[in-house]
Amino acid sequence: MVSFVVNTNNYKVLYEQQKNLYSAAQADVANLNRLYDELQKKMKLQEEQLQEKIAALQAQNTKLMADLQNAERQSQEYQARADSWKGVLTGFEQSIRSLQESLRLTQSQLDEARAQGIKDARELNQITSELYEKIVQLEALEADRRRLLEQKKELETKLTGTLPAASAPAAVVTPVPGPARPAAPAAVGADIRGLVTEVRSNMVTLSVGSSDGVEKDMRFHVTRGDQFLCDVVITHVDINQSAGVLELVQQTPRVGDTASTKL
Numbered sequence: 001m002v003s004f005v006v007n008t009n010n011y012k013v014l015y016e017q018q019k020n021l022y023s024a025a026q027a028d029v030a031n032l033n034r035l036y037d038e039l040q041k042k043m044k045l046q047e048e049q050l051q052e053k054i055a056a057l058q059a060q061n062t063k064l065m066a067d068l069q070n071a072e073r074q075s076q077e078y079q080a081r082a083d084s085w086k087g088v089l090t091g092f093e094q095s096i097r098s099l100q101e102s103l104r105l106t107q108s109q110l111d112e113a114r115a116q117g118i119k120d121a122r123e124l125n126q127i128t129s130e131l132y133e134k135i136v137q138l139e140a141l142e143a144d145r146r147r148l149l150e151q152k153k154e155l156e157t158k159l160t161g162t163l164p165a166a167s168a169p170a171a172v173v174t175p176v177p178g179p180a181r182p183a184a185p186a187a188v189g190a191d192i193r194g195l196v197t198e199v200r201s202n203m204v205t206l207s208v209g210s211s212d213g214v215e216k217d218m219r220f221h222v223t224r225g226d227q228f229l230c231d232v233v234i235t236h237v238d239i240n241q242s243a244g245v246l247e248l249v250q251q252t253p254r255v256g257d258t259a260s261t262k263l
Contacts, residue, residue: 133236133243136236136238193260194258194260195207196222203244204259206244211239211240216236216237
């Protein structure tokens with residue numbers, strides 16, 4: 001009987017212990033369930049956040065891919081433009097080289113034409129000077145011819161006896177020049193002054209000649225008032241007139257302008 005009571009007490013104590021252990025285990029399970037629920041909520045929240053981040057990253061990736069495609073397309077367009085501009089620049093360089101070569105040839109031709117022009121101008125001045133000398137000579141010969149014709153007419157009149165015996169000799173239209181006399185030498189350094197009597201192209205005739213001391217290659221300065229017009233280099237000298245070519249032309253001279261060996 002005593003053994004039964006003791007055993008009963010022992011079982012009761014064990015029961016109470018197991019009951020307490022069970023209650024503690026249930027409390028632990030409840031805590032674990034609560035922790036599990038909280039962890040699940042956190043995991044779910046983190047999963048949602050990760051999903052949102054993944055979606056955002058995917059959207060960003062999609063946008064970046066689109067931007068990359070656009071950049072590649074623009075790069076191709078720019079490359080095509082660069083190739084096109086390269087071809088244009090190559091054409092421009094060729095055109096510039098051609099223009100430079102044409103300019104060089106044109107400059108060479110211009111230099112040749114300028115040199116030829118200077119040469120032609122000199123030849124023209126020489127020809128003009130010689131032509132004017134010939135004209136002066138022809139005029140002198142024409143004057144001699146007219147004088148001879150008048151002398152011939154006068155002799156014929158005398159021979160035919162048409163003039164009265166007491167009549168005065170016929171007047172000669174062109175007077176017969178007397179024997180040539182040497183011109184008085186001009187004073188050294190003297191100023192010889194005359195007037196322009198005729199202007200022909202680039203040559204002029206002056207009213208002074210060898211009797212005034214004018215010599216060939218002498219230089220006259222043509223003025224109008226206080227204004228300088230040009231120089232005249234004498235190429236032909238007659239007794240009472242002379243002729244020359246124009247140099248240093250500022251203005252074309254006119255008949256009546258003053259010509260002097262000194263300014």
